[in-house]
Amino acid sequence: MKKSDTIKLARWCIGAIVLIGMLCIIIIKPFSDLFSHELPYAGFVCRALHVIILACILCLYRIARGPTGADRIVAVDILGIMVVGLCAVLTITTGRSWYIDIGIAWALQSFISTLALSKYLEGRNFDE
Numbered sequence: 001m002k003k004s005d006t007i008k009l010a011r012w013c014i015g016a017i018v019l020i021g022m023l024c025i026i027i028i029k030p031f032s033d034l035f036s037h038e039l040p041y042a043g044f045v046c047r048a049l050h051v052i053i054l055a056c057i058l059c060l061y062r063i064a065r066g067p068t069g070a071d072r073i074v075a076v077d078i079l080g081i082m083v084v085g086l087c088a089v090l091t092i093t094t095g096r097s098w099y100i101d102i103g104i105a106w107a108l109q110s111f112i113s114t115l116a117l118s119k120y121l122e123g124r125n126f127d128e
């Protein structure tokens with residue numbers, strides 16, 4: 001086993017441990033501290049956050065184990081869309097509008113990176 005393969009395996013193991021830890025924290029102690037308890041829809045928002053985080057974890061799995069480059073590109077694009085959705089949910093719950101600015105910037109960056117990666121995998125130059 002090469003040194004680069006060992007480092008890659010170690011990075012994936014550390015990432016998996018962190019993701020599993022985050023999932024355990026979500027299950028044990030939900031994000032109820034984020035919400036003001038006056039919101040009538042706090043339960044829905046908490047469940048929406050859980051669903052978005054679970055979907056992000058599944059997208060990360062598809063990025064890691066995708067059989068083709070196209071599957072990985074689609075998973076990265078979906079992950080970007082979910083981050084924008086997460087920013088929207090956080091804007092609703094916290095009442096801070098700067099989360100929307102982050103979501104817009106993330107959407108633009110995600111779109112451009114998906115186009116660049118698609119052109120790279122297709123074998124064309126960026127100026128074509």
